[in-house]
Every structure is written in structure tokens, then in C-alpha cells.
Amino acid sequence: MNSPKAFQTEKNAPKAGLTVTLGKIFQTLSLFTYGNHLMLEKTRAWLLFMFLIALSIALLEGAVWTCIAEQLLPKAYSQVGCAVLGGIVLVAIYWLDNSLITTDMSEPLIKNQKKFSHFKFWGSLTVRMVMVFISIHYTAPLLGKVFLTGEIESQRLQHNNAQMQQLLANTARRYDEQGKQILADIKQAQEALQREIDGKEGSKKKGIGSSAKNRASYIAKLEASVQTLETNKKRELDAIKTMPPAELLKQYPIDYFEDTFAVRDRLYQQLSKGQTPKEEEFARLLIIALCTIMLLLKLQPNKGVKLYYNEELQACYNAYLGGKYSHLFTGKPSPFEFERVLYAFYSDAQEDDKQLKHNQALKQCAEMEEAIRELKNIMVAEQNMLATQKANLAATQAEQADLTEQLGQLEGAHQNLLAAHQANQAEQSQIEQHIKQLHLKSQAITFEIEERARLGFDGRQEQLAELAEQLKNLRADIDINRSEQGRVNSALQIKADITARLQECLNRAGLLDDAGSLQLARQLAEGFRDMEALKDRQHILLDEASRLQTSYDSLLAGQGELQQEQADATAELKNVLACFYNHQGEDIHEKIANPQHLEVIYNIEAALSQDLRQLGLARTAIEAKTDLSYTQIADNKKARSVIAARLGQLAVKVTEIDGEMAAVSNKIAAYLNKAGQLENQLLDSRCQLIGNIAPAPTPKGRP
Numbered sequence: 001m002n003s004p005k006a007f008q009t010e011k012n013a014p015k016a017g018l019t020v021t022l023g024k025i026f027q028t029l030s031l032f033t034y035g036n037h038l039m040l041e042k043t044r045a046w047l048l049f050m051f052l053i054a055l056s057i058a059l060l061e062g063a064v065w066t067c068i069a070e071q072l073l074p075k076a077y078s079q080v081g082c083a084v085l086g087g088i089v090l091v092a093i094y095w096l097d098n099s100l101i102t103t104d105m106s107e108p109l110i111k112n113q114k115k116f117s118h119f120k121f122w123g124s125l126t127v128r129m130v131m132v133f134i135s136i137h138y139t140a141p142l143l144g145k146v147f148l149t150g151e152i153e154s155q156r157l158q159h160n161n162a163q164m165q166q167l168l169a170n171t172a173r174r175y176d177e178q179g180k181q182i183l184a185d186i187k188q189a190q191e192a193l194q195r196e197i198d199g200k201e202g203s204k205k206k207g208i209g210s211s212a213k214n215r216a217s218y219i220a221k222l223e224a225s226v227q228t229l230e231t232n233k234k235r236e237l238d239a240i241k242t243m244p245p246a247e248l249l250k251q252y253p254i255d256y257f258e259d260t261f262a263v264r265d266r267l268y269q270q271l272s273k274g275q276t277p278k279e280e281e282f283a284r285l286l287i288i289a290l291c292t293i294m295l296l297l298k299l300q301p302n303k304g305v306k307l308y309y310n311e312e313l314q315a316c317y318n319a320y321l322g323g324k325y326s327h328l329f330t331g332k333p334s335p336f337e338f339e340r341v342l343y344a345f346y347s348d349a350q351e352d353d354k355q356l357k358h359n360q361a362l363k364q365c366a367e368m369e370e371a372i373r374e375l376k377n378i379m380v381a382e383q384n385m386l387a388t389q390k391a392n393l394a395a396t397q398a399e400q401a402d403l404t405e406q407l408g409q410l411e412g413a414h415q416n417l418l419a420a421h422q423a424n425q426a427e428q429s430q431i432e433q434h435i436k437q438l439h440l441k442s443q444a445i446t447f448e449i450e451e452r453a454r455l456g457f458d459g460r461q462e463q464l465a466e467l468a469e470q471l472k473n474l475r476a477d478i479d480i481n482r483s484e485q486g487r488v489n490s491a492l493q494i495k496a497d498i499t500a501r502l503q504e505c506l507n508r509a510g511l512l513d514d515a516g517s518l519q520l521a522r523q524l525a526e527g528f529r530d531m532e533a534l535k536d537r538q539h540i541l542l543d544e545a546s547r548l549q550t551s552y553d554s555l556l557a558g559q560g561e562l563q564q565e566q567a568d569a570t571a572e573l574k575n576v577l578a579c580f581y582n583h584q585g586e587d588i589h590e591k592i593a594n595p596q597h598l599e600v601i602y603n604i605e606a607a608l609s610q611d612l613r614q615l616g617l618a619r620t621a622i623e624a625k626t627d628l629s630y631t632q633i634a635d636n637k638k639a640r641s642v643i644a645a646r647l648g649q650l651a652v653k654v655t656e657i658d659g660e661m662a663a664v665s666n667k668i669a670a671y672l673n674k675a676g677q678l679e680n681q682l683l684d685s686r687c688q689l690i691g692n693i694a695p696a697p698t699p700k701g702r703p
Contacts (some may be wrong), residue, residue, distance in 0.1 A: 038335040043304040054097040062090030067146045140284040152267045156257045175233035186222045368682045375675045386664045393657045400650045407643045414636045421629040428622045
């Protein structure tokens with residue numbers, strides 16, 4: 001069965017009996033594109049008349065622009081330039097009119113096929129109307145000038161002749177005036193010469209003398225000047241008559257009209273005297289009449305013309321001449337019969353194609369509906385997955401918030417531990433300061449012993465009493481120091497309790513309420529106040545040490561007075577002290593002979609041993625607390641590291657969940673977009689099915 005696609009290829013079928021000849025080219029240029037195929041007599045008359053009109057318009061435009069080229073181009077190029085420009089304008093105008101005439105003439109054999117020739121027709125018509133406007137406003141005046149070429153040239157020559165005669169007359173008048181002046185001078189010179197000869201002037205002697213000869217020579221020169229002037233006059237007048245116009249304009253102030261376009265336009269305006277010449281009006285009416293007739297015939301063609309320019313129908317007719325459609329006709333058909341039979345033949349084929357496309361469209365609609373259902377199921381699954389991911393994200397964020405709160409509590413506890421550690425270090429520094437003070441006191445006692453040695457033990461009971469009093473005061477100070485040390489130990493015990501409570505708070509991180517936090521803050525504040533009290537006491541002890549140093553300085557001031565008296569005692573005391581410092585940890589009592597010195601050594605050892613033992617115990621306790629603080633700080637740091645690592649894992653997990661949710665959202669959006677496209681395609685297919693089910697309209701003018 002034949003189909004419309006097969007029909008579309010008929011245009012490319014071989015054309016029987018047609019060859020590329022000059023006759024074929026002429027047929028194409030003269031609107032008889034297809035020869036006598038499907039030709040009616042009315043169609044032939046219409047095409048011939050349109051051909052003559054188009055050719056007349058083209059010849060008219062070509063002739064006008066040829067004349068314009070003759071006026072614009074130089075003389076050396078006038079013939080070639082006129083031929084080229086006139087030919088280009090003629091071909092362009094004829095081709096444009098030919099395209100305008102044949103455009104939109106062909107009707108498709110199957111009426112529901114798309115046509116785009118209307119755009120081409122209106123485009124060609126717009127261009128042609130622009131050309132008509134240009135012809136009316138520009139070509140018509142130029143054509144009027146062509147009609148008045150003889151009058152314009154006659155007026156130009158008449159003006160130039162008048163200017164030439166005036167120039168010749170002015171030149172001759174100028175020479176004549178100079179000649180008259182010279183002749184007047186000659187007449188005066190001759191009269192003077194005659195009076196000289198008559199003896200009335202000059203020497204008063206008659207006859208020709210030297211003066212008369214000079215006057216005669218002057219007259220001869222003037223007569224020669226007259227002859228020269230006449231010769232120059234004749235020569236210049238002859239030169240003016242034969243001089244080219246360009247050279248003439250350079251040498252003389254003359255209004256000479258050259259043969260130029262501007263001069264002809266000026267003369268044309270003078271001839272028209274401000275009114276439109278009849279020749280120009282005739283040219284405009286001629287252009288408007290020819291173009292109007294052509295457009296009216298174009299807009300009102302007979303049906304035979306449309307059949308003749310139907311490319312599809314001509315292709316089928318060529319195929320018919322080759323024997324393809326001979327079974328459809330009993331004899332040679334007329335153009336209208338041929339068109340009617342072919343339309344019926346291809347309409348049946350088109351109906352079969354419509355039914356096939358309808359079935360294919362139904363199948364395609366079913367497939368698209370199934371695809372839409374699958375996409376909706378996939379979207380439901382993706383939405384469930386998205387809801388699950390949102391729940392996981394919420395749980396992860398809740399855990400992250402709890403860990404963040406615990407981390408904040410551990411940070412607070414860490415700061416408290418650091419504060420307690422600093423307090424322990426401050427207490428340890430105080431104990432070290434007390435030890436240094438004891439060493440200073442020991443040195444002070446040594447200095448007192450030396451002072452006693454200088455003053456002497458015999459007869460110095462008053463000084464010994466004072467020294468004993470000082471030792472008593474020193475022991476009192478030591479007792480006071482011991483009591484202060486006890487208070488320090490109590491403060492350290494309090495801080496140990498605070499540290500234990502902090503450890504318990506760390507173990508219960510996250511479980512304290514606001515009231516518990518306030519209670520913990522009060523306890524820490526009390527510990528800090530105790531520390532401040534200990535610091536104040538430390539300042540007092542330092543002041544006391546300074547006072548003892550002052551006492552030592554005052555005792556040292558009297559050393560010079562007793563130096564000689566206690567030389568021996570000092571030497572022995574130095575030996576005792578040397579034994580004491582060089583034999584620490586040994587039994588040095590046997591090396592000391594003086595019982596008084598032994599008693600002093602015993603007292604010093606007892607006091608220092610007791611103080612150092614107490615301070616050692618305090619240092620040990622402080623070091624133990626410091627080690628405990630280090631352990632607690634390390635545990636706190638480890639716990640914070642664990643929480644921070646867990647928070648990092650949760651952050652990574654949140655990022656992964658966000659990425660998965662974004663991917664799922666993108667998938668859902670893509671599925672929605674695809675489903676929308678499929679639904680639009682399904683709607684278009686259903687609309688197309690509805691349109692295909694409706695009966696096709698019968699072409700206008702066809703059964």
C-alpha cells in the first residue's frame with residue numbers, strides 16, 4: 001500500500017523525456033517551469049502576461065540605472081560600468097518578481113501537511129513593496145531626468161556659451177582699454193614733438209634736434225606696444241576658445257557648467273521651477289501601475305495556476321508519464337481530474353497510516369502508564385528511606401547534644417582541678433619557704449653562739465640570759481610555726497575532701513542539678529578563702545623573719561668590741577661548727593670538749609630535727625596530693641578525649657546522613673520530574689489519539 005512518505009519521494013523521481021537545454025532554461029526564466037505539463041489555456045495566458053509585466057519592470061529599472069551610471073561614472077568607464085550596473089539591476093528585479101509570482105502557488109496534495117511558503121511570500125512581498133517605495137521616491141525622479149536629458153544638455157550648453165562670450169568680451173575690453181590709453185599717450189607725444197620741431201617748446205629752435213629725436217624714439221616704442229598688445233589680445237582670445245573647462249575655471253572667474261550629475265540636477269530643478277515635472281509624474285505612475293497589476297494578478301490567480309505550480313502534483317505527473325499511475329486512468333486526464341484521483345488515492349493511504357499510528361500511540365500510552373506506576377512505587381520507597389534517615393539524624397543529634405553537655409561539665413571540673421593543683425603548688429612553696437626560714441634561724445643561732453664566744457661565757461651571765469631569752473623566743477616562734485603548720489595540714493585535709501567531692505562529681509557528670517552546682521561552687525569558694533588566709537599568714541611569718549634579721553644586725557654591731565676577748569672561744573666554736581657541718585650523720589659529740597658547746601649542739605639538733613621532721617611530713621602530704629591531682633587531671637583529659645572522639649564520629653555520621661538525605665531528595669526530585677514528563681507525554685499522546693479519532697476535514701474545493 002502506498003503511503004504519504006512514498007508520495008513525498010515522488011518529487012525526486014526521474015522526469016521522462018526532459019533534458020537540460022536552452023529551451024528548459026528559457027522556460028524556467030519565463031515562468032513556464034514545467035513546460036506544457038498540466039497546462040491550461042487560461043494558465044498559459046496568465047503566465048505570459050505576468051512574464052511581460054515582470055520583464056517590463058526589470059527592463060525599465062535596468063534602463064534607468066544604466067542612464068544613471070552614464071552620468072555618475074567617468075567617461076573612461078561609462079560603457080563597461082553602465083552595462084554591469086544595468087545588468088545587475090535587471091537580473092535582481094526580475095528574479096525578485098519571479099520569486100514573488102511563484103511563491104505560495106503550490107498547494108500540498110494532502111491538506112494536513114505543514115506549509116511554510118506563506119512566510120516566504122510575505123517576506124518577498126515586503127521586500128517588493130520596499131523596492132516600489134524606492135522606485136517611486138528615487139528612481140522616478142531619475143527617470144524624469146532621463147526624459148529631460150536633451151533639454152538639460154541644451155540649457156547647459158547655452159549657459160556655457162553665454163559665459164564664454166562674456167569672458168571673451170571682458171578680455172577684449174580689457175585689452176582695448178589698455179590700447180586706448182597707449183594711443184592717447186602717442187597722440188600727446190606726437191603733439192609735443194610737433195611743437196618741439198616748430199620751436200615752441202624745448203630749446204625754442206626750429207628743426208629736429210636731440211630732444212626731438214628722443215620724443216620720436218618714445219613714440220616709436222609706444223606704437224610697438226600697441227602692436228604687441230593687439231598680438232596678445234588675439235592670442236589670449238584664441239586660447240580661451242580652445243582651453244579645457246577645468247583649466248578655464250582655474251584661470252578665470254567664470255560660472256562654467258561641467259557635465260556632472262550635480263549640474264544636471266541643478267538645471268533639472270531650474271526647469272521644474274519648484275513643481276513636479278510631467279515626465280517624473282509619468283514615471284511614477286508607470287511604476288505604480290506595473291507593480292499594482294502584477295500584485296493584483298498575483299493575489300487573484302486561477303486554480304489552474306496553482307495546479308501548474310504544485311511540485312508534488314508535477315512529480316506525480318512525470319511519474320504518470322513514466323507509467324506508474326496508468327492503472328488509475330482510462331485516458332489522458334485533465335489537470336483537475338488528475339489532481340482529484342491522486343488525492344483520493346493518497347487519502348486512503350493516509351487513513352491506514354493514521355490507524356497504525358493510533359495503535360502505536362495506545363501501546364505507548366500503556367507503557368508510559370506502567371512506567372509512571374513504577375516511578376511512584378520507587379518514590380514511596382525512597383520517601384520511607386528518607387523518613388528513616390531523618391529519625392536516625394534526630395537520634396544522633398540528641399546523643400551529640402548529651403555528649404556536648406557532658407564535655408562542658410568535664411571542662412568545668414578540669415578547671416577546678418587545675419585551680420586545686422595550683423593551690424597545692426602554692427602550699428608546697430610555702431613549706432619550702434618555712435624550711436628556708438628555719439635554715440636562716442639556724443644561721444642566726446650560729447651567729448649568736450659566735451657572739452657569745454666573742455663576749456665570753458665567764459662573767460657574761462647577762463648576755464647568756466639574753467641569749468637564752470632569745471632562744472626561748474625562737475622556740476616560741478617555732479611552736480607558733482608548728483601550730484601554723486597544723487592549720488596548713490587542716491587546710492590541706494579540707495582540700496583533699498574537696499578533691500574527693502570533685503572526683504565524685506566527675507563520676508556523676510551530667511546528673512547534678514542547678515542546686516548541686518551551686519553547693520559545689522560554695523564549697524570551692526570556702527577552699528579559696530582558706531588559701532587566701534594561709535597566704536596572709538605567710539606574709540606575717542616573712543615579716544617576723546625580717547625582724548629577726550634586724551636583731552641579728554644589732555648584735556653584730558657589738559661584735560668589734562668583744563672580738564679580742566673571745567678569740568680563743570671563737571676558734572674553738574669554729575672547730576665545733578666545722579665538726580658539725582663536716583660530720584653530719586656521724587657521732588661528733590666526742591670531738592667537742594666544751595660541755596657548754598655540747599649543750600648548744602644538742603639543743604640545735606633537737607629543735608631542727610623536730611621542725612624538719614614536721615615539714616617533711618607536710619611536704620610528703622603535699623606531694624601525694626599533687627600526684628593525685630595529676631592523676632585526676634589525666635583521667636579528666638582522657639574522658640574529654642573520648643567524648644571529643646565520639647563527637648567527631650557523630651559529626652561524620654551526621655554529614656553522611658545529610659549527604660544520603662540530599663541524594664535521596666535529588667532522586668525523589670528526579671523521579672518527580674521524570675514522572676511529570678511521562679504524564680505530559682501521556683497527556684499529549686491521549687490528545688493526539690483524540691485528534692486522530694476525529695474525522696479528517698475535507699479539503700476545500702475537493703470532493
